[in-house]
Amino acid sequence: MLSMPLDVIGLIFAILDPRDLLSLARTSKGLRAILMTKSNKWYWVYALTHVEGLPQCPPFLNEPSYASLVFSKYCHNCLKRAPLVDRVFIIFSARYCKECENERLVTQEHEQFQLLLGEIEDVVSERPKFTSYGYPARYHLPELVAFSKSWNARAGNAEAQTQLVRDFAASVKSRNQFAKLFRVWALRKKQARNKELRDEREAKKNAIIERLRTLGWGDELDQMDSSSRDRSLGREPLFKKRGPLTDRVVWANMQDEAVAWIELQRDKRLRRLRDKVMDPRFRLCERFLQIWAADYWPIDEYDDLPIPSTALQFRDYLLMPEIRSVLDVPDNVAVTWEVFREKLGPLLPGLVREWIESCKEELRAKLEVVFSSFQEGVDPMRLVTTAQLAARGHAKPMSVILWHGRLSLWEAIADPPSPDWKARVQWDTERIMVNPGISPLKARALIEACEMDADSATPEASPRMSPGLSEISRAVSRQAVKLKMVSAGITAADFRAAGMDISQGTTRVH
Structure with missing residues (x-):
């Protein structure tokens, strides 16, 4: 290109925009020498005047610097990409990425x-x-450093330092006036770009919908609300791909995604109707189930371990x-009270x-794993040492599902939720563990202090102590009594005294 006549080169440069001139100036030393010569600044002036609405080059910048500031895409400090016009701080004559902005504006x-x-x-x-810049005001650190050097260079000359402050104030006024003009242009440019993107998205949306109609999805598209359809389609990755x-090429690559999206919308619509x-x-x-449980709950068969009707949610x-x-059943089949009474009653x-027995079996298996010292033939669910268990995980929702006299027993929660309607919480032994508030060691110590066998003791085993066991359990669970083990020198008499005190409604720390 350098071998061409200068008038031809000038004609070529005259039809280029500022971004093209910047690229040429960075191509070779020869082109840079031509474009950076003061006598050829009219190339830059001509290119800048052809940018619609752009203010003329300010007095505190030359044309190449102005073009680089406005049309370059790279941070002036770290050279990372910062292509948006919002990254131009015209008042500081700098373009910064977000990180450098936080570092150099103080x-x-x-x-x-x-x-x-x-x-x-x-x-x-x-x-x-x-x-x-901005509110609260932030200042350009390089500008402060440059002013400090000029100030120190005039040290001892008060008149020169005063003039420096006045000249700097005039420069600030000029920069502020130009910054207002530039912000108006930047805002219009941003609005124009946003409109261009909206038009592009609208055209792409209409093109996708038209092609789906061609594939036979017209009836489904007609049943969709247009605003919700557009919002849903706008969130899809296929819609965010740039270009016409x-x-x-483009439709061939996204057709499967578009069909998958319309199928998902159809399934959602059918689910709402269902x-x-x-x-x-x-x-x-x-x-119906609430009324049936109130009248016919089979509690007589479980007098030894009564189960409330609220256990089964x-x-x-x-x-x-x-x-x-x-x-x-299909939508056109009537499901009435008589249907429930005839088929479910x-x-x-x-x-x-069947549900109660299956729950008990699961609990027995769980307890036999946790407590390995049960006597053969003893039901672990009847022992006082297993009287208080709780679920780990979230606190809510929670449903009590078994009852054990006056002692709290088993609770269960569900995580994650089930997709079934209102089936988000159900019985699950995997969520059950020993409550940290009453460990097996503490429970055994209390029971043995009451002269009972921890491996076989039930609430009914000792009529004299049974009323106190619930008080013992509650006191230990809230840690009102700090038990010390035998290794600390506590005797059975001390445990017995502690147990009697608790059963009488008082607490005593040994």
Whole structure:
């Protein structure tokens, strides 16, 4: 290109925009020498005047520097990419990335600023003005350093230092005036870019919808609300891909994603329609089960270990296939109170008994693993040492599912939620552990202090001590009594005394 006549080169440069001139100036030393010569600055002036709305080059910058500041895409400090016009701090003649902005823009509390301000006020009566950005005001650290050097160079010459402050104030005024003009242009440029992106997204959205109609999804698209459809499509990764929607490349690559999206929207719509049908069925079923449990709960068969009707929650009922089969029928099939009474009434006693026994078996297996010293033939669920268990994990929701006399027993929570309607919490022995508030060691110590066998003691084993066991459990669980083990010199008599005190409603720390 350098071998071409200069008038031809000039004609080429005259049709380039500032970004093109910057790229050419960085291509070779020869081109840089041509473009950076003062006599050729008209190339830059001509290019800058062709940028719509851009203010003319300010007096505190030359044309190449102005073009580099506005149209370059790199941070002036670290050379990282900072392409947005918001990264241009025209008042400081700098473009910074976010990290360098935080590093090089300082507040009045900065040590350099306070030191410089103190030195100036000792010499000059009028307060100096520096260029600032934002609120609260932030100042350009390189500018403060440059001013400090100029100030120190005039040390001992009060008149020269006063003139420096006044000249700097005039420069700040000029920069502020130009910054207002530049911000107006930057805002319009940003608005134009946003409009361009909106138009591009709108065109791409319409193109995707049109191609889905071609694939036979027209009826589904017509049933969707246009605003919710657009919001949903706008969140999809396929919609965020830049560039026009071409058939041979872009659409061929995103067609599967677009079909998957419309299928998902169809499934959601069908689920909403299904929920409108199922919600009344669930509410009616829940009411039926509450009334049935109040009248027919099989409590007589479990007098030795009474189970309240509230133990079996509606969410646990919904996990039973027999109940789900009554609810999960086509939309046009009526599900009424008579249907529940005829189909579920005869089955519920057996289902409840089966559920209770399965829960007990799971608990027995759990307890036999945790407590290995049970006597053979002893039901671990009946022991006082296993009387208080709790669930680990979240505190809510929580459902009590078994009862053990006056002692609290087993609680369960569910995590993560089940996708089944209102089946978000159900019985789960995997969530059960020994409550840290009453460890097996403490429980055994208390029971043995009451002259009972910890491996076989039940609340009914000693009528005299049974009423006190619940008080002992509650006192230990809230750590009102700090038990010390036999290794610390505590005797059985001390434990017995502690147990009697607790049973009488008082606490005593040994």
